[in-house]
Amino acid sequence: MANKQFKTGEKAPESGNYKVDNLVNGNKTDDNTEISLNVGDQFPPSPSENEAAYWVKSS
Numbered sequence: 001m002a003n004k005q006f007k008t009g010e011k012a013p014e015s016g017n018y019k020v021d022n023l024v025n026g027n028k029t030d031d032n033t034e035i036s037l038n039v040g041d042q043f044p045p046s047p048s049e050n051e052a053a054y055w056v057k058s059s
Contacts, residue, residue: 003056008045012037017058024052034058 005021006012015038020031023046031048046053 005054005056006043007054008043008052010043012039012041012043014057015039018043018055019058020046021054021056023049024054029053 003021006018007024012018015036017034017036019034020029023029027049029046029049031046031053033047035044035047037043043053043055045051
């Protein structure tokens with residue numbers, strides 16, 4: 001089952017670690033940065049690309 005994606009600007013549904021899956025513009029990224037968010041925190045842009053990104057929960 002694929003991980004649910006969360007877009008930059010959305011709020012985290014649960015606390016945890018998240019990583020960039022790909023960029024909203026469709027480009028792939030090598031950004032392997034993991035961030036820690038609390039429930040209700042807003043997903044940021046990709047740390048390395050500074051562009052809107054889709055995030056997934058880390059294992």
